[in-house]
Every structure is written in C-alpha cells, then in structure tokens.
Amino acid sequence: GAGVSQTPSNKVTEKGKYVELRCDPISGHTALYWYRQSLGQGPEFLIYFQGTGAADDSGLPNDRFFAVRPEGSVSTLKIQRTERGDSAVYLCASRFGTRRGNEQFFGPGTRLTVL
Amino acid sequence: RKEVEQDPGPFNVPEGATVAFNCTYSNSASQSFFWYRQDCRKEPKLLMSVYSSGNEDGRFTAQLNRASQYISLLIRDSKLSDSATYLCVVNIGDAGGTSYGKLTFGQGTILTVHP
Numbered sequence: 001g002a003g004v005s006q007t008p009s010n011k012v013t014e015k016g017k018y019v020e021l022r023c024d025p026i027s028g029h030t031a032l033y034w035y036r037q038s039l040g041q042g043p044e045f046l047i048y049f050q051g052t053g054a055a056d057d058s059g060l061p062n063d064r065f066f067a068v069r070p071e072g073s074v075s076t077l078k079i080q081r082t083e084r085g086d087s088a089v090y091l092c093a094s095r096f097g098t099r100r101g102n103e104q105f106f107g108p109g110t111r112l113t114v115l
Numbered sequence: 116r117k118e119v120e121q122d123p124g125p126f127n128v129p130e131g132a133t134v135a136f137n138c139t140y141s142n143s144a145s146q147s148f149f150w151y152r153q154d155c156r157k158e159p160k161l162l163m164s165v166y167s168s169g170n171e172d173g174r175f176t177a178q179l180n181r182a183s184q185y186i187s188l189l190i191r192d193s194k195l196s197d198s199a200t201y202l203c204v205v206n207i208g209d210a211g212g213t214s215y216g217k218l219t220f221g222q223g224t225i226l227t228v229h230p
Contacts, residue, residue, distance in 0.1 A: 035218075040123075042202050048216065086167050102216070
C-alpha cells in the first residue's frame with residue numbers, strides 16, 4: 001500500500017517568506033509526527049498529533065512554527081518569516097495507534113532551503 | 116549533553132568484516148530502543164527493535180544494557196549494501212504505559228563497506 005507522502009520534495013525560498021509543508025500519512029494511522037533533520041545530524045522531534053489535536057508540540061523551536069491536522073489525516077507544517085537556520089529536511093512520520101512497539105513510518109521528507 | 120550519543124564515524128570496512136556500533140542514552144526513563152538505517156538522501160527506516168535480552172536478525176545483533184544505559188549493534192559479514200547511516204533511537208513513552216512514539220535520535224554513525 002501507499003506509504004507516507006510529503007510535498008513538495010524540495011522547497012527553495014527567500015529569507016522572510018512563509019512556507020507550508022504537507023504530509024499525507026498512511027491511511028488509518030492516527031498518530032502523526034514531524035521531525036527536522038539538519039545536515040550531519042539525526043532527526044529532531046518537532047510535534048506530535050493524535051487525531052486532530054497536537055498532543056505534544058514541545059519540539060517546535062519558536063512561534064514562527066505551527067502545524068495543523070484539521071481532519072485527523074493530512075497535516076501541514078507552517079513556517080513564518082523563514083530564516084536561513086530553518087534550512088533542513090522536514091520529515092513526517094505516522095503510526096497506527098500508540099501501543100509500544102508499533103512501528104513509525106517516515107515519509108521521504110521535504111528539503112527546505114532558505115536563501 | 117545530548118540525550119542519545121553515538122560515535123559518528125565514519126567506519127570504513129571491507130566486505131565480510133564484522134563491525135560494531137555503540138550508543139549511550141541519558142534518560143533512565145527510556146522505554147523502547149531501536150536502530151534505524153538511513154540511506155543517503157532517504158528517510159530513516161526501522162532496522163530492528165532492541166530488547167533487554169538481546170536480539171538477532173540475520174547478520175544483525177542488537178544488545179541493550181539498561182544499567183549502563185548503553186545500546187549496541189553488531190553487523191557480521193558486512194555487505195556492500197550495508198553502507199548507510201545507522202541511527203540509535205530511544206523512546207521515553209509516557210507515565211500511562213503507552214508509548215506515544217516521540218523518538219529521540221542519535222547523530223548517526225556512517226558505515227561504508229568497500230570491496
């Protein structure tokens with residue numbers, strides 16, 4: 001079946017612009033996660049959704065970052081007034097339920113470059 | 116101190132070699148442990164979970180020492196296709212006993228297997 005999909009695959013923007021990154025989780029997966037991976041580092045947690053609500057947004061670096069999941073499926077990560085330091089690969093992952101051991105499946109990521 | 120620490124390598128080994136990766140984690144409340152594999156410019160994919168009793172999957176053996184907060188991965192008879200970044204990952208879970216899936220990644224260890 002289809003895996004997690006993310007669009008766009010690449011996004012180049014200028015400093016100060018607004019961007020939206022989209023994630024389509026695996027059908028039926030209630031848990032959705034956003035991570036950010038900088039060059040040479042492992043992914044870092046940003047936010048977790050269970051259904052429509054953000055259950056844990058402790059990883060969002062500041063209030064320029066916001067994410068929504070209005071219908072409990074597709075999620076959008078929104079970044080306002082982008083900065084060069086926001087350049088990274090933004091990964092989305094989904095999981096069925098919250099039972100320990102349920103595998104988390106990652107999408108291919110969106111590579112964001114802020115010039 | 117980082118929550119999950121790995122030797123970034125790179126490790127360069129010949130085909131057929133045995134190679135071991137180590138990882139330490141700082142949060143004693145961590146409940147679940149994993150090794151993920153990430154190919155260049157691809158998303159992370161689960162390689163194997165790590166259990167207290169140790170577990171093996173073909174040429175791969177994972178060990179967990181909770182007292183020392185130490186995780187290891189052993190790869191025997193290395194193949195060219197094993198070349199990738201190996202990410203040590205922990206999940207703290209929550210007090211309710213579920214594991215909502217927030218993953219904390221190490222920096223990753225780069226492995227290159229050469230002919």
